[in-house]
Amino acid sequence: xxxxxxxxxxxxxxxxxxxxxxxxxxxxxxxxxxxxxxxxxxxxxxxxxxxxxxxxxxxxxxxxxxxxxxxxxxxxxxxxxxxxxxxxxxxxxxxxxxxxxxxxxxxxxxxxxxxxxxxxxxxxxxxxxxxxxxxxxxxxxxxxxxxxxxxxxxxxxxxxxxxxxxxxxxxxxxxxxxxxxxxxxxxxxxxxxxxxxxxxxxxxx
Amino acid sequence: xxxxxxxxxxxxxxxxxxxxxxxxxxxxxxxxxxxxxxxxxxxxxxxxxxxxxxxxxxxxxxxxxxxxxxxxxxxxxxxxxxxxxxxxxxxxxxxxxxxxxxxxxxxxxxxxxxxxxxxxxxxxxxxxxxxxxxxxxxxxxxxxxxxxxxxxxxxxxxxxxxxxxxxxxxxxxxxxxxxxxxxxxxx
Numbered sequence: 001x002x003x004x005x006x007x008x009x010x011x012x013x014x015x016x017x018x019x020x021x022x023x024x025x026x027x028x029x030x031x032x033x034x035x036x037x038x039x040x041x042x043x044x045x046x047x048x049x050x051x052x053x054x055x056x057x058x059x060x061x062x063x064x065x066x067x068x069x070x071x072x073x074x075x076x077x078x079x080x081x082x083x084x085x086x087x088x089x090x091x092x093x094x095x096x097x098x099x100x101x102x103x104x105x106x107x108x109x110x111x112x113x114x115x116x117x118x119x120x121x122x123x124x125x126x127x128x129x130x131x132x133x134x135x136x137x138x139x140x141x142x143x144x145x146x147x148x149x150x151x152x153x154x155x156x157x158x159x160x161x162x163x164x165x166x167x168x169x170x171x172x173x174x175x176x177x178x179x180x181x182x183x184x185x186x187x188x189x190x191x192x193x194x195x196x197x198x199x200x201x202x203x204x205x
Numbered sequence: 206x207x208x209x210x211x212x213x214x215x216x217x218x219x220x221x222x223x224x225x226x227x228x229x230x231x232x233x234x235x236x237x238x239x240x241x242x243x244x245x246x247x248x249x250x251x252x253x254x255x256x257x258x259x260x261x262x263x264x265x266x267x268x269x270x271x272x273x274x275x276x277x278x279x280x281x282x283x284x285x286x287x288x289x290x291x292x293x294x295x296x297x298x299x300x301x302x303x304x305x306x307x308x309x310x311x312x313x314x315x316x317x318x319x320x321x322x323x324x325x326x327x328x329x330x331x332x333x334x335x336x337x338x339x340x341x342x343x344x345x346x347x348x349x350x351x352x353x354x355x356x357x358x359x360x361x362x363x364x365x366x367x368x369x370x371x372x373x374x375x376x377x378x379x380x381x382x383x384x385x386x387x388x389x390x391x392x
Contacts, residue, residue: 014240016247023240036235043243050250084252084283121254121279122291123382131335133382135291139331139345152362155333155345157382170333170345172362173372180335180343201289201384203254203281 013039018084019050053081058114060091062196063166064184065105065128072099072192080114085204089114094143094195102189108181110159110166111196116205117158117165124160128168128183134158140169140198142182150174150187156198157181167200208238214249216242248392254281257313259292262356263369264306270294271301271377280313285392288314290330294381303375307368309356314389316350324352332359332383334372342373348385357385 012031013024022039024032060078062069074096080089091111103109107129117124122135138156154169169182179186182196208219217238233241259278261268270276274297280290292310320327330348346359346367359367359381369375 016243018247018250018252021243021247023243024236025240026234026236029236039239043246047246084250086252086281086283086289123293133293133295133333133335133380135293136331136333136382136384137291138384153331153345155331155383157333170335170343173342173344177341177343179340201386 019046021046050084053083055079055081056114058089059112060093060114061112062093062103063110063112063128063161064103065107067101067104067184069095069103069109069184069190070099070101071095072097072101074100074195078112078114082115082204086201087113087115087117087204088199088201090197090199092195092197095190095192097192100190100192102191103184105184106179108157108168108170108179108183108186109196110161110168111156111198113165113167113200113202115165117160118203118205119158119160121203122158124158124165126160128159128161128181129179130159133170135202136170137202138167138198138200140167140196142169142171142187143195143197144188145193145195146191147188154182154198156200158202165205167198169196169198208233214245216245248285251282251284254279256280258311259294260311261294262309262311263304264309265369266304266306267302268304268308268369268375269300269302271297272299273297274301278311278313282314282389286317286388286390287386288312288389289384289386291384292332292382296375296377296379298377301375301377303369305369307358307366309351309354309358312350312357312385312387314391316352316355317388317390318352320350320387321352323350325349325358328360329357329387330383330385332381334361335380335382336373337378337380338376339373344372346381346383348383350385350387359383 328347
């Protein structure tokens with residue numbers, strides 16, 4: 001007879017609230033003492049399974065409001081892990097010729113997240129140029145190879161567009177700044193050697 | 206008669222004699238020992254997210270979000286002591302009060318005292334500032350902890366601290382949104 005919490009048969013045993021470890025009371029133990037070892041074994045299996053947070057890779061696709069950018073022969077990388085329904089991850093991408101294109105359109109670049117976020121907990125804008133400020137869920141960096149003044153740190157703001165979740169980058173003030181986000185032509189048109197990176201944490205939807 | 210415990214989680218690790226004892230008025234039996242241990246292990250996998258009242262204050266006089274504005278604080282507790290906070294402050298369309306002095310916001314739980322030695326200096330998060338009247342001054346701030354006053358402050362990239370007159374005087378429909386994470390004292 002199974003005493004596993006995740007199995008169909010429910011035994012009269014008290015469980016912990018977060019991951020369901022068996023902790024029988026004195027009376028429960030008296031009624032089913034023969035399963036003491038099995039409870040311990042099941043608890044160990046649960047802890048082992050819940051302690052495994054494999055780092056997974058994903059593709060942080062970039063979008064713009066009209067034409068999506070191209071990183072040419074550069075690279076685009078993303079990785080994340082999930083712990084108790086929360087996502088911890090990072091992304092990086094760099095633009096290398098041939099084939100670099102900054103894309104086009106107003107608003108910020110959308111950088112895809114690995115999963116949907118819980119927007120009953122977080123707040124997301126629904127357009128790349130939607131008015132700020134949605135939930136900030138991370139921080140990043142924009143590297144302009146040709147100019148220090150247009151490189152800098154960013155805040156990552158949550159967006160949900162056509163059912164897919166992204167972040168956009170909110171940069172520091174800089175000379176000539178005309179829009180709130182890093183996007184096509186802002187602060188400069190992405191070119192050979194430029195890059196974007198960031199890290200994030202959010203509640204999984 | 207007592208039992209020994211492990212170093213980090215304080216799990217009870219009875220010897221062979223202790224482990225077979227029944228519960229007595231002066232000694233916890235197996236069920237009690239096991240329950241204590243499982244609760245401690247379970248707390249490592251804590252995942253509780255909820256809201257809290259975010260207090261937005263000024264060092265000299267307090268600001269007010271005005272009509273249509275709001276403050277919002279949400280947090281999750283992970284592991285025994287990690288807190289991750291998400292906050293937003295939206296100014297309304299009328300009746301806002303900018304207050305005076307440096308701005309502060311409150312955290313849902315006390316910080317671990319280890320932060321005392323790093324007051325104001327270590328960023329614990331990141332925020333975005335939306336200036337409704339000028340894209341040029343929209344910005345991103347670091348979020349810092351000031352242990353001497355037990356408050357959370359922010360630092361704009363221009364230097365100094367977020368305040369009623371810095372980096373700009375807040376106006377209607379301006380907004381801040383950010384997150385920060387820190388260890389609490391209590392498990």
